[in-house]
Amino acid sequence: MQFALSTGALLLIATACIIAAGCMLTSQQPAGSGNAGTPSLDNSVALPAPRIAGSVSVEEALAARRSVREYAKAPLPLSGLSQLLWAAQGITDPAGLRTAPSAGALYPLEVYVACGNVSGLSPGVYHYLPQSHALEKSIDHDVRDDLYRSALRQPAIRDAPAVILIAADYNRTIRKYGERGARYVHMEAGHASENVYLQAYALGIGTVAIGAFDDRSVQSVLGLPQNEVPLYLMPVGKARM
């Protein structure tokens, strides 16, 4: 039997293969992790697999996105947090490429989240692990009040159920590109942050990109490694109706 596939059909098949590979990568669970949201002995928490279909178009999200600084009291669902972290730095290609572009594919960004009221996650600080689409807990208590004081007492940080941090290890990029690498790192933080804004809007979640904070204080509150510089804080929570 002969098969004559149109270019459209071939494109469809190729797209399906890439998506399947991406999902296999992103839903891969770290050794020892249980169900999504369940901490394991090694302090890692598997996240629900990211969804790659939604009901809000990119155009709608671009047109309606706004910075939101007040949130509903309700907990942030783990699935929503998972989706936001994936939008920031999730892996979408078997070669390890991510949702946001990166100069030389060197990926200098690291993403953390300070959780206070996320369903299925105990309060604390977690590091996002793109390779396994999981979280690794590094601090075991709610740090949002401390973070609020580190960020000029901006109420959004104290009030949001969770605060995402985008940090960077500049050396990964500067090693290859010299001083120009610093510029690239800042551009990349912008890409990741905008991804979070658009994904948040599509999920009915509010967020704001916050750049006004004391670097050393944020570094200390979140227990960041010395080589990582905080660039953006993004409080996230269900938008108030």
Ligand SMILES: Cc1cc2nc3c(=O)[nH]c(=O)nc-3n(C[C@H](O)[C@H](O)[C@H](O)COP(=O)(O)O)c2cc1C
């Ligand atoms: C680099 C940068 C730093 C920002 N820092 C803060 C901040 O510290 N606090 C804040 O409430 N908003 C901050 N914002 C959000 C801006 O205030 C907001 O984007 C602007 O008012 C435009 O509103 P829109 O995002 O709703 O379009 C920042 C935005 C950018 C791009």
